[in-house]
Amino acid sequence: MLIFPLDLQFFAQKLGGGKSSTNCSHKSYNPKNLGVKKFGGEFVRGGSIIICQHGTKYKINRNDKSVFLGKRKYIHAKYDGMVSYYKGKGNRTFVKVLPLSENVSPR
Numbered sequence: 001m002l003i004f005p006l007d008l009q010f011f012a013q014k015l016g017g018g019k020s021s022t023n024c025s026h027k028s029y030n031p032k033n034l035g036v037k038k039f040g041g042e043f044v045r046g047g048s049i050i051i052c053q054h055g056t057k058y059k060i061n062r063n064d065k066s067v068f069l070g071k072r073k074y075i076h077a078k079y080d081g082m083v084s085y086y087k088g089k090g091n092r093t094f095v096k097v098l099p100l101s102e103n104v105s106p107r
Contacts, residue, residue, distance in 0.1 A: 040085045043100075044077040050095060051075040058085075059094050066097035 034052045038044050050067065051058050052074050060067050060075060070076050077083075081097040088094045 038083045040083055042083050044081060044083055044097060046077055046079040048077050049074050050077055050083055050097075057093070059088070059092050061088075061094055061096065064094075064096050066099070067095055 032054075034054065036051050036058075038048070038050045044050060049070075052072075054073065056069075056073055058075060060069060066078055066081065068076055068078055075095055077097045079097065079099065081099045084096050084098050086094050086096070
């Protein structure tokens with residue numbers, strides 16, 4: 001009786017569960033959506049967000065009544081107007097909203 005040695009090799013039928021083979025790349029991407037939302041000279045409505053920021057990269061003047069700092073250090077407009085940026089003491093960037101005159105429409 002002849003006995004033949006069998007050399008069976010079993011290979012993987014699917015790729016491993018490594019990072020490159022997964023199709024869930026959205027889990028590692030978490031956008032914060034920070035930055036300037038309205039640039040200088042743009043029209044804003046009252047209450048709209050001008051800048052989203054962490055910390056205080058952009059500042060507001062203490063005496064300025066046209067903008068306010070929100071809960072997450074977001075800068076909001078208090079009333080309708082045009083956004084204006086200017087440099088202040090120590091080369092800091094300040095934000096304010098210039099009011100519109102009654103006879104000028106934004107568009």
